[in-house]
Amino acid sequence: MLDKFGVLEINPTKTGGLEWFCNWSNNKVRSLNEGEYDPYDARFAYSCGQPNVTLKIDGEGQAIVTDLTDSARLFAYGPWLNTEMTVYVKGRTSLCDVQLRSRSNHQIECGFGNYLVKFHRINKKISIEVEPLHPIYQRHLDEHDFAGYSLDRWFGFKQITRTLPNDDNKVKVEGWFNNSENSQKKWKKLTEFTFDGQNTNITLVKYEPYRQACRDRRDKTANDINKGCLWLNPGQCCWIRINDTQYTRIKRFSVREIAI
Numbered sequence: 001m002l003d004k005f006g007v008l009e010i011n012p013t014k015t016g017g018l019e020w021f022c023n024w025s026n027n028k029v030r031s032l033n034e035g036e037y038d039p040y041d042a043r044f045a046y047s048c049g050q051p052n053v054t055l056k057i058d059g060e061g062q063a064i065v066t067d068l069t070d071s072a073r074l075f076a077y078g079p080w081l082n083t084e085m086t087v088y089v090k091g092r093t094s095l096c097d098v099q100l101r102s103r104s105n106h107q108i109e110c111g112f113g114n115y116l117v118k119f120h121r122i123n124k125k126i127s128i129e130v131e132p133l134h135p136i137y138q139r140h141l142d143e144h145d146f147a148g149y150s151l152d153r154w155f156g157f158k159q160i161t162r163t164l165p166n167d168d169n170k171v172k173v174e175g176w177f178n179n180s181e182n183s184q185k186k187w188k189k190l191t192e193f194t195f196d197g198q199n200t201n202i203t204l205v206k207y208e209p210y211r212q213a214c215r216d217r218r219d220k221t222a223n224d225i226n227k228g229c230l231w232l233n234p235g236q237c238c239w240i241r242i243n244d245t246q247y248t249r250i251k252r253f254s255v256r257e258i259a260i
Helices: 208-214
Strands: 019-021 030-032 041-048 055-057 062-065 069-080 083-090 097-104 114-120 125-133 136-145 155-163 171-178 188-195 235-245 248-257
Touching: 062 069, 069 083, 069 248, 083 097, 083 235, 097 155, 114 155, 114 171, 114 235, 125 171, 125 188, 125 208, 136 188, 235 248
Parallel strands: none
Antiparallel strands: 019 248, 030 055, 041 069, 055 062, 062 248, 069 235, 083 155, 083 248, 097 114, 097 235, 114 125, 125 136, 155 171, 171 188
């Protein structure tokens, strides 16, 4: 089945589930700066790293990172639990990696950070990561080489996150890739990892004082950081992060609550 953008749905939308599709084709040109919400879409917000640069929405279906920044971050607010997130990206002069992040309370102090899939263009690696507490990560899960992607072409990226239906103490994260702008037959699953609360091994040194400060607060993932990697509750948002990017175009950004 195809979604409203004509993109293949790997999983069907949950009956009555929340769906969000970027509202960038409404003939309203506008620009968003750090921390701003789209005036035509209360669920969409933009943030960036250094330096602060503008996100331009062209009114014809695309958002453009207007200049060089170390990270551009595009947020779709839910809340979200079991999700399929999709985006198409085309870098022009600079693009290091594309990350899709789910079940995120990243913006909230002592909140669960997110599950993420990282598609690294420069070193042609794909991997899954988890951020149980910002900025503490378990990285390089199911990391391996893949063909990568180039500048000046559209590529599709998907992340699927869901609590497994037959075992509600496991969360499976998948990364999918499409090297064609137009063919929906080209979607390929490239990585997956199942979190069970026991199979991560985060060694804390640098951020231990911060973890202690977050004990018994907010999402309480700080209490046992490795068990905190199994996050079974909804998150505030799903979002994409594009690093070291300049004049990058984004389209067909969507999040759907999926049937599991």
